[in-house]
Structures are given as structure tokens and as C-alpha cells.
Amino acid sequence: MDLKNGLGHLSYSTLVHAGDTWAEMNASLREFVPQVKKRISPDEPFAVSLRISAASARTLTESAAERASLAEFLRQEDLYVYTVNAFPYGPFKGDIVMERVYEPDWTTDARVDYTNSVADILAEISPAHINPSIQTAPLAFKPNVAGEEYVKTFTRNVFRVVKHLLELEQRTGRRVKLAIEPEPACYLETTDETVTFFKERIYSLAGIRELAEVAGIPLSEAEGVIRRYLGIVFDIGHQSVGFENITESLTKLVEAGIPIFKLQEAASLWVENLTQDKIESLRRFTDTIYLSQTSLKQDGKITKFLNLGEALDAYEANPVVSEMRTHFHVPVFLEELGPFRTTRFGVQEALKMHRETPLSDHLEIETYTWDVLPPELKTGDIIDYVSRELEFVRSELIG
Numbered sequence: 395m396d397l398k399n400g401l402g403h404l405s406y407s408t409l410v411h412a413g414d415t416w417a418e419m420n421a422s423l424r425e426f427v428p429q430v431k432k433r434i435s436p437d438e439p440f441a442v443s444l445r446i447s448a449a450s451a452r453t454l455t456e457s458a459a460e461r462a463s464l465a466e467f468l469r470q471e472d473l474y475v476y477t478v479n480a481f482p483y484g485p486f487k488g489d490i491v492m493e494r495v496y497e498p499d500w501t502t503d504a505r506v507d508y509t510n511s512v513a514d515i516l517a518e519i520s521p522a523h524i525n526p527s528i529q530t531a532p533l534a535f536k537p538n539v540a541g542e543e544y545v546k547t548f549t550r551n552v553f554r555v556v557k558h559l560l561e562l563e564q565r566t567g568r569r570v571k572l573a574i575e576p577e578p579a580c581y582l583e584t585t586d587e588t589v590t591f592f593k594e595r596i597y598s599l600a601g602i603r604e605l606a607e608v609a610g611i612p613l614s615e616a617e618g619v620i621r622r623y624l625g626i627v628f629d630i631g632h633q634s635v636g637f638e639n640i641t642e643s644l645t646k647l648v649e650a651g652i653p654i655f656k657l658q659e660a661a662s663l664w665v666e667n668l669t670q671d672k673i674e675s676l677r678r679f680t681d682t683i684y685l686s687q688t689s690l691k692q693d694g695k696i697t698k699f700l701n702l703g704e705a706l707d708a709y710e711a712n713p714v715v716s717e718m719r720t721h722f723h724v725p726v727f728l729e730e731l732g733p734f735r736t737t738r739f740g741v742q743e744a745l746k747m748h749r750e751t752p753l754s755d756h757l758e759i760e761t762y763t764w765d766v767l768p769p770e771l772k773t774g775d776i777i778d779y780v781s782r783e784l785e786f787v788r789s790e791l792i793g
Contacts, residue, residue, distance in 0.1 A: 395435040401748070401791055402657075402755040403476045403524070405441035406430070406780050409760065413445045414485045416453035416460065426777065428471050433781045434788075439472050443758050445479045448504075451511040465519050475520045477527045477656060477756050480512045481575060493685060493700075496580065499534040500548035509572065510558045517568035525569045527655045527756050529627050532580035539581050548581075549595050550604065552624065557609040559623040573655035575627035578635050578687035578721055579700055585633060585643035588626060589650045596620060597651075625653030628753075629760065630744050631660030634737035635689055635719045637696055640744050644753060657744065657754040659787050660761065661726045664735045668716040673706055675733055679722050680706075688720040723761045725779055727786035745790040759783045 413419035431440035482495050498504040520526040533548045563569045576582040606616040680703040688705035690697045699705040702720045724736050
């Protein structure tokens with residue numbers, strides 16, 4: 395929905411629903427989104443954040459009938475697509491995902507081709523007054539980054555997509571934006587790493603020259619093209635896991651001139667004081683198909699683990715005073731989750747800043763872990779929980 399007054403468009407990520415194939419995603423859209431709209435925006439158009447996997451992208455690219463059917467459904471239900479999640483290339487529901495979610499990474503033609511296909515679809519199905527965004531993976535899983543050539547390869551591939559987006563707008567008049575999402579354990583993880591990458595690889599003279607070469611455009615135009623089509627997703631939950639100060643991180647991005655093409659309202663699990671009596675309850679959150687990157691703060695030092703279970707093992711081996719945050723997306727309207735807390739405070743900090751000076755025109759709630767929450771922590775059904783999240787964010791911004 396359009397929040398108006400420059401606050402941007404807000405919806406929830408359909409990544410929460412089954413959607414590994416177009417048949418699944420199409421069914422989820424038709425079943426759930428109209429129900430959420432009826433509760434949240436009954437009399438105004440409602441925004442859709444659409445998950446498009448590689449399999450779905452192939453189906454939609456190859457079938458004009460499917461694209462037409464989607465467009466007609468959106469029109470009839472007074473819905474509009476403003477952003478696509480093209481981060482998970484393959485399956486994301488019902489099977490072990492873990493670090494496979496980053497594959498194929500940005501060193502591959504497969505990632506480039508997939509992203510370009512999604513851009514073409516978006517240019518066709520999104521309304522003319524929207525400049526839609528594509529959410530994509532943080533370039534590579536950090537342990538896989540073998541050296542300088544690896545970094546050069548994925549940087550050049552990002553420029554190949556920027557070239558495609560430029561040509562797409564020249565051909566269709568539609569501007570589609572690419573937004574890279576930093577995430578724990580990835581090449582782009584922290585805000586400082588993100589700023590450094592953009593300064594040294596993207597906005598540097600070498601980066602501008604490379605884009606000019608790849609896109610076949612004058613050097614004088616290349617920097618403007620980069621800034622028009624390439625930015626980031628700022629996932630508040632991800633940066634909270636790393637113990638970042640959210641206001642400071644957002645300020646760094648603004649000062650560096652890096653566009654925040656999507657501001658993601660996400661909260662993570664937070665244990666303010668980890669003690670032995672909490673371990674058993676926390677281990678319920680380790681039975682998940684997703685990575686649960688975790689930061690453990692002890693004596694002022696932050697140690698990072700790929701999964702929650704590893705962090706708990708480390709604490710038990712050295713049970714000193716500890717604070718812990720873990721990448722387990724939890725409902726943003728909750729300040730507490732059973733005996734634990736959440737990083738909702740980070741969401742509130744970001745929304746306060748956005749309310750005063752808008753940071754992005756795309757806002758999205760991305761709590762995709764409803765299906766793996768411990769049963770006793772679930773209340774209501776998926777429609778109830780999504781609606782409560784939207785109501786919370788909207789009330790933080792406009793009362």
C-alpha cells in the first residue's frame with residue numbers, strides 16, 4: 395500500500411508462503427494476498443512483494459498466457475507488484491536450505507540470467523507509476539570467496555545486470571532497480587563492508603570505467619547509470635544480529651550516497667542475558683531448514699557463528715556473561731518471544747528515522763519463518779500474523 399507523504403510503499407514478503415514453483419506461488423498469491431488486503435487496505439490498492447524463483451521466472455518468461463493471467467488477477471483484486479524477491483534461486487520451503495540459499499552466486503551466468511529475466515517480467519507486470527526493485531543475494535557466501543578474481547567476477551556480473559536494466563528502460567520506458575541484500579556470513583555482511591565495497595568497487599574510477607566498458611556507454615554517463623539502477627536492501631534484522639547501531643548504519647549509507655532501494659522491517663531473536671537455564675528453550679530454534687547465523691557477545695568481544703547450535707555449544711564450553719542475537723526472523727510486532735526478547739527496537743529506530751526523513755520508497759516486512767516457529771509461540775493463522783505486522787509498521791509511521 396502507498397503510505398503517502400513520501401513514506402513509500404509497504405507490504406509483506408510472499409516468501410512466507412509456498413512458492414518454489416510458479417504453480418505454488420500463483421496459488422499462494424490467490425489464496426492469501428486478497429485476504430490480507432481486505433483487512434489492511436480494503437479501499438485502496440494493495441502492494442505485493444512477489445517471490446519469483448528461477449523456476450517461476452522460466453515459466454513466466456516462456457508463457458505470455460501466465461503473465462497475462464497474473465496481470466488480470468492483480469487488476470481484478472486491486473493489487474500491484476512493486477518489488478520481487480529474487481534472492482533464493484531454488485527451493486526455499488520444505489527442504490534443507492542452509493547456505494545453498496546463496497547458490498548460484500554472483501560469479502555465475504545463471505544468477506545474471508535469472509535476475510535479467512525477473513527484471514523483464516517486472517517491467518511488464520508492474521504499474522507505470524512504480525519503479526520496481528529486485529532483491530538479490532549478497533554476492534557470495536563469504537567462505538566461498540577465494541580471492542581477488544572471485545570478487546572481480548561477481549562485480550563485473552553485477553555490472554552486466556546494470557547494463558540490462560539500462561537497456562530495458564531504453565526499450566520499454568520502465569526503470570527496474572537492483573538491490574543487493576547484505577546478510578551475516580556473506581561477502582557483504584556489515585554496513586561498513588557494504589560501504590567499502592561500493593566506494594572501492596562500484597563508485598571508484600575503476601568501477602565506473604568498468605561499467606562504461608560493459609554497458610558500452612560514455613564514461614561521463616556511467617556513474618549516473620550505476621546510481622540509477624544499483625543499490626541495496628537494508629534488512630534491519632540482519633544488521634541487528636551483528637550488534638550494529640541501526641541509526642548509525644543507516645546514516646553511513648546515506649552519507650556514502652548508496653541508495654536504499656528497499657528498507658526491510660525484520661526482527662531477530664535476542665537473548666539479553668544468556669544463562670544455562672535458557673539453553674534448552676533456545677535449542678528449539680535450532681531445528682530449522684535455514685541458517686541461523688548468531689553473534690555472541692562476551693566481555694565486549696563479538697564472536698560469530700554460522701548456526702545457533704554452534705553458539706550455544708560455545709557458551710556451554712565457556713559460560714561467562716553473554717548477550718546473544720541470532721538470525722531467526724520473528725514477528726516484528728513482538729518485543730518479547732516467550733522467555734526471550736526480539737530486536738524490534740532496531741525496527742523502531744529505523745522507522746523513526748524514516749518517518750523524519752524518508753530513506754526508501756520500498757518498505758517490506760520479511761518474516762518468512764512462521765512455518766518453523768515453535769508451535770507454542772504461534773497465535774492465530776498466517777493471515778492474522780501478517781496483518782498484525784503490517785498494522786504495527788503502519789502505526790509506527792503514520793499512527
